[in-house]
Amino acid sequence: MKITAMIILSAAALTAAAQAPVGGISRADMNLTVNPGDDFYEYAGGGWMKANPLKPEYSSFGVFDVLHENSLEQLKQLFADLATEHHEPGTVGQKVTDLYALAMDSTRLNNEGAQPIQDDINTIRAFKRDKRDVNTLTAFLAEQHLSNGNPFFGIGVDCDLKRSDLNVLWVSAGTSGLPDRDYYLNTDEDSRKIQQQYRDFLANMFTLIAGYGTRDAKRAAKTVYDIEYRFAEVKMDRAEARDYNKLYNLRTVEQLQQDYPAINWTLYFERMGVTDLSTIILTEPAVMAAANEFMLTLTDVQMRDYLVNELITSNTGYLSDEIGDASFDFYGRTLRGQQERRPRWKRAMGIPNGLLGEAVGELYVARHFAGDSKQRMLTLIGNLRKALASHIASLTWMSDSTKVNALVKLNTFRPMIGYPDKWRDYSGLNVDPTLSLYANIKAARIFETRRNLDKCGKQVDPDEWGMTPQTVNAYYDPTKNVICFPAAILQPPFFDVNADDASNYGAIGVVIGHEMTHGFDDQGRMFDADGNMTDWWTADDAERFTTAAECLAAQFDDIVVVGDTHANGHLTLGENIADQGGLRIAFDAFRTTQQYKQGETLDGFTPAQRFYLSYGRIWAENSTNEAIFQQTKSDPHSIGRYRVNATLRNIDTFFDAFGIGEGDAMWLEPDRRAVIW
Numbered sequence: 001m002k003i004t005a006m007i008i009l010s011a012a013a014l015t016a017a018a019q020a021p022v023g024g025i026s027r028a029d030m031n032l033t034v035n036p037g038d039d040f041y042e043y044a045g046g047g048w049m050k051a052n053p054l055k056p057e058y059s060s061f062g063v064f065d066v067l068h069e070n071s072l073e074q075l076k077q078l079f080a081d082l083a084t085e086h087h088e089p090g091t092v093g094q095k096v097t098d099l100y101a102l103a104m105d106s107t108r109l110n111n112e113g114a115q116p117i118q119d120d121i122n123t124i125r126a127f128k129r130d131k132r133d134v135n136t137l138t139a140f141l142a143e144q145h146l147s148n149g150n151p152f153f154g155i156g157v158d159c160d161l162k163r164s165d166l167n168v169l170w171v172s173a174g175t176s177g178l179p180d181r182d183y184y185l186n187t188d189e190d191s192r193k194i195q196q197q198y199r200d201f202l203a204n205m206f207t208l209i210a211g212y213g214t215r216d217a218k219r220a221a222k223t224v225y226d227i228e229y230r231f232a233e234v235k236m237d238r239a240e241a242r243d244y245n246k247l248y249n250l251r252t253v254e255q256l257q258q259d260y261p262a263i264n265w266t267l268y269f270e271r272m273g274v275t276d277l278s279t280i281i282l283t284e285p286a287v288m289a290a291a292n293e294f295m296l297t298l299t300d301v302q303m304r305d306y307l308v309n310e311l312i313t314s315n316t317g318y319l320s321d322e323i324g325d326a327s328f329d330f331y332g333r334t335l336r337g338q339q340e341r342r343p344r345w346k347r348a349m350g351i352p353n354g355l356l357g358e359a360v361g362e363l364y365v366a367r368h369f370a371g372d373s374k375q376r377m378l379t380l381i382g383n384l385r386k387a388l389a390s391h392i393a394s395l396t397w398m399s400d401s402t403k404v405n406a407l408v409k410l411n412t413f414r415p416m417i418g419y420p421d422k423w424r425d426y427s428g429l430n431v432d433p434t435l436s437l438y439a440n441i442k443a444a445r446i447f448e449t450r451r452n453l454d455k456c457g458k459q460v461d462p463d464e465w466g467m468t469p470q471t472v473n474a475y476y477d478p479t480k481n482v483i484c485f486p487a488a489i490l491q492p493p494f495f496d497v498n499a500d501d502a503s504n505y506g507a508i509g510v511v512i513g514h515e516m517t518h519g520f521d522d523q524g525r526m527f528d529a530d531g532n533m534t535d536w537w538t539a540d541d542a543e544r545f546t547t548a549a550e551c552l553a554a555q556f557d558d559i560v561v562v563g564d565t566h567a568n569g570h571l572t573l574g575e576n577i578a579d580q581g582g583l584r585i586a587f588d589a590f591r592t593t594q595q596y597k598q599g600e601t602l603d604g605f606t607p608a609q610r611f612y613l614s615y616g617r618i619w620a621e622n623s624t625n626e627a628i629f630q631q632t633k634s635d636p637h638s639i640g641r642y643r644v645n646a647t648l649r650n651i652d653t654f655f656d657a658f659g660i661g662e663g664d665a666m667w668l669e670p671d672r673r674a675v676i677w
Contacts, residue, residue, distance in 0.1 A: 024499030025603065025613050029620070037664030040654075041644040044616025054622045056339035059332070060631075062621025062640055063493060068472045071488045074368055075349055075360070075470060082363075092359040095431040096352045102437040103348030106321060109437065113320045114209045116436035117312065120148065121210050124307045128300055137295065137303075138263040142271035147445045149310040150175055152291040155272065157455045160281070161248055164479040164531035167455045169269075169280045171256070173288040174231035177202070177224070177313060179335065180634040184232035190563075194334065199225050201330040202309065208323055209312040220305035227294055227306055234286040238634065239570035241284075242523060244533055249282040256280065260288055262295035274456050317347065318438045337624025351437075353470065355444040358424040361469035361487075365419045369469070369487040377417045377485060384512045385410060387589040388581075391677055397544040405536045409481065409519060409529040414462075416484040419469040474511060476518035478527040483515040494618065501593040502607045506614025509586035510579075517581030517677055521574040522549055545676070552576055552650070552674035559642055562628045572638045579638075579647045581677035587611060587653055608657035616644050650674050 031046025042049075045063075054061055079100050087093035102108075124144075129136040144151055153173040160168040178184060178198060183191065202221035206212040212220060241247065257265045269277055282288060298306065316327035325341065332338040341347070353360050392398070392406045429447040431440055462480055467473060469487040476483050494508040518524045525545070528536050537545070553569030556576060561567050569576070587608075590596055596607045605613065619640035623631075628639055638646070648654045649668040660666050 024496060024503030025605065025610050025617070027603065029617050030613070035664070036658045037660040037666050039645065040612075040616055040648055040658075040666055041619070041641045044613050044644070045620025048617060048620045049622055052622065054624065057342045059336035059338045059627035060621055060623035063618050064472065065621075066493065067489065067491065070491070071470055071472055072346060072349065075353065075364065076345060078360075078363055078367060079349060079352075090427070090430075092356070092362075092426065095426065095429065096356055096360060096363075098431050098433040099352040099355065099437075099440060100348055102433060102440060103318075103351045104344060105437075106344060110320045110322070112436055114211075114323060116438035117209065117315060117319065120311055120442075121308055124311060125210075125304050127304055127307070129303070131296075134262060134264050135267055138265075138268045139271055141263065142268050144307060144310070145272065146449050147442045148307075149314045151307050151310040152295055153288060155274075155280075155453070157452050159460045159479045159531075161244055161479065161527075161533040164527075164533075165460050167458050167460055169274060169277060169453075169456050170283065171251075171280050171288070172283040173291040174235055174284070175310065176228050176231060177309075178228070179630050181232035181235050181237060182633050184229045195225075197330060197334055201326075202313070204326055205312050205316070205323075206305075206308070208326060209316075209319070210308050220309065223298075223302045223305045224309045230290050230294070231287055234284075234290050236284060237571075238636070239568060239573075242571070242574065242636070244523065244526060247281075247283045248533070249285055250279055251282050252279050253277050256282070259285070260292040262292045272453060273450060274453050276457065315438060315441070318351075318441050335626060335630060337626035351441070353468070355441070355448070356426055356429075357468035357470075358420065358465070359426050361419060362423050364470045365487050369418050369490070373487075373490050374417045377490065378415065380509065381415050381483070381512055383589045383592065384509065384516060384585055385413065387585045388513070388516055388677070390588065391581075391585060395677075397548070398541050399538050402537050402541045405528070406520065410516070412481055412529045413516065413519065414480070414482045416463075416465065416482050418485070418487045418490065420465045421463055474515055476515045476524065477531075478519065478524045479531040481519065481527070481529060481531050483512070483518075485512075485515075500602060500607075500610065501590060501595045502602075502610035503614045505586050505590040505593070506611040507618050509589060510582040510615050510618075512582070513585035513589075514578040514582030516585065517578040518574065520581070520677060521577040523574050548674055548676045549573060549577065551672075552580070552676065555646060555649075555674065556638060556642065559646060561632050561639055561642070562625045565629055565632055567632060567638060567642060572636055575637045576643075576647065577676055579643050580650055580674070583615065583647065583651055583654075584677060587651075606657065608653065612648070612654050612657055616648075619643050 027047075028051070029048040030044060031042050031050070034043045034046060036043040048063065052061060058065070079097070082093055082097045083101070085093065087097060127140055129140070141151065145154065150172075152175075153171060154175075155169055155171050157167050158170055160166045176184075178194075183194060183198075199218075199221045202224055203212075203214075203217040206217035206220045207214065236246065251259075253265055253269070269275065294306075313327075316323050328338075328341045332341065389407055389410055392403055392410065395403065398406070428451075429444060431443075460480075462482075465484065465486075466475060466477060467484060467486050471486045472488045474483070474485045474489055489511075494511065495504055519527075525537070526533050526535070528534050535542075553573050553576075556567045556569035556572060559567040590607070590611055599607060602610060621640045623639070631637070631639060637643070645666065649666055650673045652670075652673075655661070655667070
């Protein structure tokens, strides 16, 4: 989700704006040949989509991506300036510039080819185990998990959902090279074609990076595919996995050992640096059972093939162009419909930006975050909070006791705006430009793994951010009850100081309301004001909420997005609830402004029309069919077209604004509309 700063325009300013403002809604972004009652998405953003055809490096490009491109250009200049300065060894400047330079040095990368990774490949190919002694596999897997992916299973530290102030260890199982379980399980012709292309890709990687002969490469590819297919068979689908209760399976270490004896869990945790464990949380026991079976029964050759694949396929972007191009050919061109890789500078920038994210963020904020943006955001958030409180208080389907709890939760929402108050410490990470890019990436992974695992058993830091300031996005964290808006999203086109209130409320205002509503969507509602997963609803309230939510899910299930593939209304339910709630809340907050009260048209549109046009425009995007299919299968966000057309069909004030009624394609009978928040 996204967000940006907001200024409440004065009455005097509105009076002076007799013509269209410099910012805000532009007729050039619209397709005025379309009736808004037939296809509002095309009406609001069709001109923008026509003027912004897909570039070869993109599989999907929308208004949000414009802001992302702006952020990349800002970072590019920042990195260029850093390269002209002297940096002492061990400083953030030295680490950032050296990582970027290593990733930009195509001559060195191409000369090295796959050589930097060979020692780790050889270590795996020399591995042998005694099946009578689980400790050999245990120790070896711990070594791999520190830096080379998560073969068979993975661990990580996060908060306890039922005691959100405490960090605990989570264990998850089952790795996959394809985007979703359905890519393995579907049997239609297109799916079978992709499955074969994936096996061919795996075989090619074994040959290109690990030096396997043709026959051995095909054998190894089949081994990997068969393991991943089995994981897909027993894995929950993405919609089911949105149920936190199903992912919260508390186990003692003793229970883990009894149920999954393929390794020595006590030794494993010790090797990973995690001690004094009493309990862990296991996400999917059925997948862990499959992983345990593989660890017990795979031959040494199969085990080595699987582990080599985990290593090489997670590092194709840090080796030669030949290897990177081969990986892109499958993941970019085949799966997403992209025609070209991103320019090298964008790929290179992603490395320090990812591994040293907050360090880069600190430098970014110093240049590009306006000092008064936080206060402006707090003002807008306050307006939206009041609107949501009014909605909750007036709900007819919710009992008074649940309303009280909902309002308590709303009033304890904590906004995080721009950047963290305390920056992450990277002093323990060494970046050595004499070593290969791969070697430095490996060191950074070990550093980050250790940093995460070191939090186990400690109190949760309530001020730790889940995104970097230069990220063009926003989020709600139910376990901390915070809404977060990084600096990079706090700029046009989502907020424009030259635009009218309608344009800003319809864009960034809806995004703020969206994040607030996440606290009360089908997942967020399971957490109380303190961030603990608990049932604070009456049974009748929960039943009525579920009925309304199912109505919304059914609306999206009916949508055909590409070919014969339908949208997944349950996978996208949380985001769809938040979109609808964000629209309702932002529009009610907009009603309090002078622009709405005066009701003057601007550039031929009423204030209400401009609000909804602004919302429609921010979701304008062009996408390949492959990207649409992949998003539908694996992403909890609906396609932009339906975040507009399907969502607005439930909003009475939208129909009123454009005079939409029976006979129009956008019209939905009142008794079929889903009204939740």
